[in-house]
Every structure is written in C-alpha cells, then in structure tokens.
Amino acid sequence: MNIEQLYQHFKECTTACTDTRKIDKNSLFFALKGDNFNGNEFASIALEAGAKYCVVDEKRYAIDQRYLLVENVLETLQNLATFHRDKLAIPVIALTGSNGKTTTKELINAVLSKKYKTTATIGNLNNHIGVPLTLLRMNEATEIGIVEMGANHPKEIGLLAAIAHPDYGLITNFGKAHLEGFGSIEGVIKAKSELYDYLMANLKTIFVNENDPLQVQQTQNYDKVFKFGLRTSTDTMLEIINTQPYVTLSYNGSVIKSQLTGTYNFNNIAVAIAVGSYFKIEPNHIKNAIEDYTPTNNRSQILKKGSNTIIMDAYNANPTSMMAALENFKQLNQGGKMIFLGDMFELGKTAESEHQSIVDYLEQNELGKVHLIGKNFYKTNVTHSNIQKFETFEALKLNLQQHPIKDSFLLIKGSRGMALERILELL
Incomplete structure (x- = not known):
C-alpha cells in the first residue's frame, strides 16, 4: 500500500495510536515492533478496542480489509506523518536542547495559544515515534505546530527534522546530557546542531539566545535568525529583575512575574517571549500566558x-x-x-x-x-x-x-x- 492510499484511510480515522491500552474509537493503529514485542500480534486487539484500521507489516496478520499491509510499520508511520504535515502546510516550530525542552515547549504553547490554535507535543513524546504521532494529531484547525525533539545518539535530531519539516527552530542549550550516547560535550553540540543544519539547508528561521555563546557561534554565518536576550542589539530585549524564589523579568516596559524558579528558567521564558513576539502576540497576552503557567510533573x-x-x-x-x-x-x-x-x-x-x-x-x-x-x-x-x-x-x-x-x-x-x-x- 502506498502512502497516498494509506493517507485516504487515515483521513477516515480520528487519530493515530501505537498502544492497545490507549485506543481511541475509530483510530488508526500502527503495529510497531520492539525488542521484546511484535505489534502485529496485537492488531486484532486494537480493532476489538475500537480502532478502525491497523497498519501491519506481516502478511499473515492481514486477514481482512481492516488490516493495511506495508513493508515496515515504523517507517510508514514516519512517512505518513511527513506527508500529512506537508499537506497541512502550516508553520511548525521545532525545539531541542539538553535541558528545559519540555518546559520551554509548554511556555511557547501557552503564549501562542493566546492567538492561534496550536498543536504541541504531549508531555515529552519527543522521539522517532512521538514526533510522528504529534504531527498526526495536527488537523485542519491547527494554525501552528510545536514539536519537541529529543535524542541520546547522533543522527536522531536530523531524522526528526527530516520527518517534521520545521519552518522555525531553536535549541534551548548545550549541556552534559546523554554523554553515554554522544561521547562528549562536543558530541552533544554536534548532535543537537543537526536541527540548525536542517533549518539552514532549507533557509528556515532560527531563534537564537544572544547570551549563549555556543548558540551564537553555531549560527554566526546564517542570516535568518531572530535574536533575543539581554542585549540592546537583539530583536527581543529582556531584563532580569529577580530569580529568587521565582523568575521576574521586564519585557516591553512591563514586569512579568512567573511561577518558575531559577536563572535557568529565565532562558526558557525568554524563548517563549521571543517566539510570541515574532508571531505578533500582544505583549499583555504574553505577560498573562507566562504568569499563568504553572510547572507540573516534578519540573522546578x-x-x-x-x-x-x-x-x-x-x-x-x-x-x-x-x-x-x-x-x-x-x-x-x-x-x-x-x-x-x-x-x-x-x-x-x-x-x-x-x-x-x-x-x-x-x-x-x-x-x-x-x-x-x-x-x-x-x-x-x-x-x-x-x-x-x-x-x-x-x-x-x-x-x-x-x-x-x-x-x-x-x-x-x-x-x-x-x-x-x-x-x-x-x-
């Protein structure tokens, strides 16, 4: 079955899913394989639970028209997500980084939701399966997509960018995370910068924190950047007022009192303000979104x-x-x-x-x-x-x-x- 044919079936469904324990009625189930399981074996269970169709890659399981046979379920999930994303033709913002990805994503979503209908990564479903599922949750009502990308090995961010086709992107920071997979801080920088590589190759816009020397260095020869930070030369200038116990800052002549603690969260808030500014969110709406955001899930x-x-x-x-x-x-x-x-x-x-x-x-x-x-x-x-x-x-x-x-x-x-x-x- 080719991607065009599969897409027609997907359009009959409410959403895509990969877990038989979380089946939505009339969803499209992807029978993924893992080290210790074969999703094809659970396809019939997914149908019984309410799925409309099941995508399988072993012929013996495709026993009627509800089973859609493909060569590789995972690759098909990723290809369908890209096909769907391109059909929607909406702005997609991608973000990665060593720390603060999920908090930053939530803050960006809070700000942009003041003006646009957004679809953002749920929780931290940010890998080679989570990113496609996020894209497939987007629909004709979605005006902006926000996609978090995580990785613990080289080439993963590059793959996710190739799936999501982002128009905008940012890296929260480069830190000592997943060194087992990346080898060193230099490996981290190279791997995370795969997002920059995609954006630059496709002439897309990058949000750059002017106060992060590594971000500045990685993007110094690229023109399509939107800068933010504490410098007067930036596109969005901010000022730290206090970080204890909560981050308080000044933006556009207004004081914003967040419910986040720590200087490190100032940078996360700054990203959201910069993105909001770029997408023409009213300053008072940005202020309200930041002040109303409450951290959850044991994050600060x-x-x-x-x-x-x-x-x-x-x-x-x-x-x-x-x-x-x-x-x-x-x-x-x-x-x-x-x-x-x-x-x-x-x-x-x-x-x-x-x-x-x-x-x-x-x-x-x-x-x-x-x-x-x-x-x-x-x-x-x-x-x-x-x-x-x-x-x-x-x-x-x-x-x-x-x-x-x-x-x-x-x-x-x-x-x-x-x-x-x-x-x-x-x-």
Whole structure:
C-alpha cells in the first residue's frame, strides 16, 4: 500500500495510536515492533478496542480489509506523518536542547495559544515515534505546530527534522546530557546542531539566545535568525529583575512575574517571549500566558509538605542541569536548607568523574545537609560530615523514618529512573 492510499484511510480515522491500552474509537493503529514485542500480534486487539484500521507489516496478520499491509510499520508511520504535515502546510516550530525542552515547549504553547490554535507535543513524546504521532494529531484547525525533539545518539535530531519539516527552530542549550550516547560535550553540540543544519539547508528561521555563546557561534554565518536576550542589539530585549524564589523579568516596559524558579528558567521564558513576539502576540497576552503557567510533573515545582517547602526538580538530571539547580539553591536566602540528589544516568565512562564533580562542589559550598542517593553517588569520595551517602532508596527511607524532617527548605533533584518524588511520601 502506498502512502497516498494509506493517507485516504487515515483521513477516515480520528487519530493515530501505537498502544492497545490507549485506543481511541475509530483510530488508526500502527503495529510497531520492539525488542521484546511484535505489534502485529496485537492488531486484532486494537480493532476489538475500537480502532478502525491497523497498519501491519506481516502478511499473515492481514486477514481482512481492516488490516493495511506495508513493508515496515515504523517507517510508514514516519512517512505518513511527513506527508500529512506537508499537506497541512502550516508553520511548525521545532525545539531541542539538553535541558528545559519540555518546559520551554509548554511556555511557547501557552503564549501562542493566546492567538492561534496550536498543536504541541504531549508531555515529552519527543522521539522517532512521538514526533510522528504529534504531527498526526495536527488537523485542519491547527494554525501552528510545536514539536519537541529529543535524542541520546547522533543522527536522531536530523531524522526528526527530516520527518517534521520545521519552518522555525531553536535549541534551548548545550549541556552534559546523554554523554553515554554522544561521547562528549562536543558530541552533544554536534548532535543537537543537526536541527540548525536542517533549518539552514532549507533557509528556515532560527531563534537564537544572544547570551549563549555556543548558540551564537553555531549560527554566526546564517542570516535568518531572530535574536533575543539581554542585549540592546537583539530583536527581543529582556531584563532580569529577580530569580529568587521565582523568575521576574521586564519585557516591553512591563514586569512579568512567573511561577518558575531559577536563572535557568529565565532562558526558557525568554524563548517563549521571543517566539510570541515574532508571531505578533500582544505583549499583555504574553505577560498573562507566562504568569499563568504553572510547572507540573516534578519540573522546578515549589511545593509545601507539612512544615517543609520543597523545590521538586526530580523529573530528570544531568551534570549541567544539576549544577544549575545547585547554583540556584545556593542563592536562595532560606534557613534549614537540605538537599537530596539522585544518580545521573546515561553518562557512560564519564559517570564516575561527573558524580565526583558534583560532590566536590558540595564540599566547597555550604548548602546545608546533603543526601546522596544511588550507586554512582555511593562510589564518590566524601569528606564533609554534612554529606551522607545512601546506596539505595530503601536505605534513605530508613534514615528518614528515624530522623523525620520538618521546618526545612529542600531541593530534590535526580534522574527519572531514581523516582525521587517518592521522598514526598516520607516527609
């Protein structure tokens, strides 16, 4: 079945899906394969659950006209997404980066939604499957698409750009993330810049943070840039007023008070303001969108639990984002400070040195009582009596049961696999 024929079937459906546990009625089911499963085996279950058609790539499963046989389901999903995106012919904004992608995407969506009908990546469904599904959620009512792109190996951002055909793009930052796959910070820069490569090759517009030397360097020989930052030479000029406990800034003569903490979130907000400015969103609407945005999903949330106040930033972590969180915590003028840090994953051969670098910083800076959780942190050399190591979460749990925490100001930060939000249950 060719892509034109498949597209006609897709137009009969409400949406596309890949999970039989989340089937929408009259959807188009793609029977993807994984290391430990064959989606073709679940095609009949998808139909029983309400799917209208199933895309399969093994002939023995295509038993009637509801089964659409193709050579490769994953490639077909990606090709259909591109075909659909091109048919819609709407502006698509792509963003990637080492840190802050999802928060930035949510902020951009909040700002643009003040004027346009938008369709944006849900959560962080930002990989080779999530990006096509995001594109296929767009329809004739969509005026602007916002696509988050994630990667942990070279060539992945290039693939996602080739699927999404973005008209605009930005990179939040270059940091020490997924070093196991990228090899080094130089590898990170090269891989993330695959988005720049696509945009430049196709003469598309790039949003550039003038205060990030790496972004400026990577785009210095390209003309179609929209600059933002703290300099008067930028297209959108901003001014930091305060970052503690929440980011407050000045834009277009107006003060914007966000519900996000930390200098690192100033850059995320700045991107959204710049994009809003480019797309002619009224300044007061930009202000309202930023001020109304509330962080969720353990991303820079400030929570209250009993007598304790918590900065919950445990959605994910890498050396760059962890150091930024610690620097921000250091600047907070609060008593009773306490830190919980969980292992950082996907660092490969640099894991030992990067975890030790965090410990060295903690020993050189008085930030309160520190709890380090996980096998990597447990291997570090600690000399300061204010720093405790716990190889497992269970060991930490036992300690907190014996030494209850109250009247404290906490920072909780760790990789997703550490699930440090569980600490909230112990407070």
